[in-house]
Every structure is written in structure tokens, then in C-alpha cells.
Amino acid sequence: MLSLKSLTKTYRTGDKALVSVDIDIPNGQVVALIGPSGAGKSTLIRCINRLVEPTSGQVLLDDVDVTALSSSGLRRERRRMGMIFQEYALVERLTVMENVLSGRLGYVGFWRSFLRKYPQSDIDEAFRLLDRVGLLAMADKRADELSGGQRQRVGICRALIQNPALLLVDEPTASLDPKTSRQIMRLICELCQERGLAAIINIHDVALAQMFVQRVIGLQSGAIRFDGPPDGLSPDVLTEIYGEEDWQATIRKDEDEDTEAAVA
Structure with missing residues (x-):
């Protein structure tokens, strides 16, 4: 509560x-x-x-x-406390998957995230979330290739992967x-x-x-x-x-x- x-x-x-x-x-x-x-x-x-x-x-x-x-x-x-923003706050040059996984930064630490060495459990959860919001096929697309609604869905996944x-x-x-x-x-x-x-x-x-x-x-x-x-x-x-x-x-x-x- x-x-x-x-x-x-x-x-x-x-x-x-x-x-x-x-x-x-x-x-x-x-x-x-x-x-x-x-x-x-x-x-x-x-x-x-x-x-x-x-x-x-x-x-x-x-x-x-x-x-x-x-x-x-x-x-x-x-x-x-997951945050979802009006202007999406995505990193445009990163892929959809990388943007979603950035929601785990508070858990994996700077160097693991910098080297993109996320635990397999985090990667599996990111795929599950993308599937839930209908973006599984776009996991490897760059964020700047997405529509506004798609970007917001990525932002939702990024917030939810924080659990x-x-x-x-x-x-x-x-x-x-x-x-x-x-x-x-x-x-x-x-x-x-x-x-x-x-x-x-x-x-x-x-x-x-x-x-x-x-x-x-x-x-x-x-x-x-x-x-x-x-x-x-x-x-x-x-x-x-x-x-x-x-x-x-x-x-x-x-x-x-x-x-x-x-x-x-």
C-alpha cells in the first residue's frame, strides 16, 4: 500500500x-x-x-x-517504484531489448549493464514482457524506429522489469x-x-x-x-x-x- x-x-x-x-x-x-x-x-x-x-x-x-x-x-x-514518462525517456540508439533491460540497472550494477551482461533470468523476463505488450518481434529494432505507441509500450516493459x-x-x-x-x-x-x-x-x-x-x-x-x-x-x-x-x-x-x- x-x-x-x-x-x-x-x-x-x-x-x-x-x-x-x-x-x-x-x-x-x-x-x-x-x-x-x-x-x-x-x-x-x-x-x-x-x-x-x-x-x-x-x-x-x-x-x-x-x-x-x-x-x-x-x-x-x-x-x-516503476516510472513511465510522457516523452518515453528511451535511449534512441539502443534496441528495444536494451531499453527494457535498462530497467534492471538498479539490480545488476553499472559495469554489468555497461558491458550488457545481464543475467539470463532478466533477459527471459524482458522477452516475456515484450511478448505481453505485443512487441516481441521488435526486440532488436532501435528505439528511434518505433511509433509513439510502441515507444510507450517499451517504457511500460522497462518499468515492469524492475518488479x-x-x-x-x-x-x-x-x-x-x-x-x-x-x-x-x-x-x-x-x-x-x-x-x-x-x-x-x-x-x-x-x-x-x-x-x-x-x-x-x-x-x-x-x-x-x-x-x-x-x-x-x-x-x-x-x-x-x-x-x-x-x-x-x-x-x-x-x-x-x-x-x-x-x-x-
């Missing part, structure tokens, strides 16, 4: 990016994090793995206080077309269910979040304004999170849209 207790981030300018955030996420639950630009979504994700240092509060992952760890302890704990307890996902569909966005969201949710993984997905597309996740948390000015099931995102709630907008059209899902999502 992931627990955030009074998590706060205040910058030296005095601006508050997060204001006493309290969240509990059980294993296996996928949570969408929504809110306007500047609401604190990316900061929240980065405070969890301490890419951004929180000002106060606690991050507990299975009772380990991440905020209290030393540098060496944090490096070990980060192996249990994490938690996935932190930052805008995974922002650079993708609508059909590929649905495929990626469905894949992430299915993999979390299969592995019993908790996940936080920072996502800008409210309708896409509603389509796939079990729980939505809405941030506004660094504070939680909504925490509940997707069908609780009424126009009034969305107005509180984002401001005035024609939310009735945004959250409406007609029969054709549901059918398209099911077959995509």
Missing part, C-alpha cells in the same frame, strides 16, 4: 505546489490524477520517489518511510492519438490488475480517465478537491477543479464511444 500523509511542497518563492495531501492507495488499485496545469500533479508523483524533495509530510510504501531514507536507501527503494510495487505514470497518452491512448491506458490497467500493482496516473484527459480507472483524485492549487469513483465527476465537481467549462459534453459517454473503446 502507498500512503501519503500531509505531503506538502513549498518552493523557496513561497509558492505551494502541494498542500497537506493525504492519500491511501491499496495494492492493485489504479488511480487517475487530474487537474489543470500547475495543480501539482507532476510534483506529487515526483515527491513520491523524491525526484522532488517534499517540504514536509510522509510517503510510506508498504510501511517504508521513503521521506526518511538515506541516499543509498532511497536508491534501493526506487527499484520498487515494482508501485507504478508512477506521468501523462502516458499526451503525445498519442485517441485510439492509441485508449490502448495504452487499457494495457496499463490490465498489467496492474495482473500483478496486483498500485498505480498513480497523471492524466489530462478526463474522459479517458473515466473510461478505465477505478478511482479519480482531482487536484486544484496543490490540494485535493475530489477523491472518488469516476462517475462522481459531475459538472459541478469538474468546475471546482478546472473552472468554468462545458463539462456536460466532456464527461458524456454515448453508446458509440463505449463500443469504440471496447474494440480498440
